[in-house]
Amino acid sequence: MAGGWTRDGAVQDQIDDTVNDAVEIARVRMSAGEGLTHCEECGEEIPAARRKALPGARTCVPCQSGRDTKASVSLFNRRGSKDSQLR
Numbered sequence: 001m002a003g004g005w006t007r008d009g010a011v012q013d014q015i016d017d018t019v020n021d022a023v024e025i026a027r028v029r030m031s032a033g034e035g036l037t038h039c040e041e042c043g044e045e046i047p048a049a050r051r052k053a054l055p056g057a058r059t060c061v062p063c064q065s066g067r068d069t070k071a072s073v074s075l076f077n078r079r080g081s082k083d084s085q086l087r
Helices: 010-029 048-053 061-070 082-086
Strands: none
């Protein structure tokens, strides 16, 4: 289905790009390499269950939660505003 000035399949391309961006962000945020037994931020021991579930863990759960709330991922809107499409 044609969408005016866009080529056929452009909407699916936008969806694919959004999914690929989310996957790339998740890969970047994953820990890589050797994990630690004690948190690199507070020095508390990282529970064995966390180390087993996430082998590259370098922080305890509370410190990682703090990092996650501080880090804001800004994905841009590829669709544009409806107002600009109506003009």
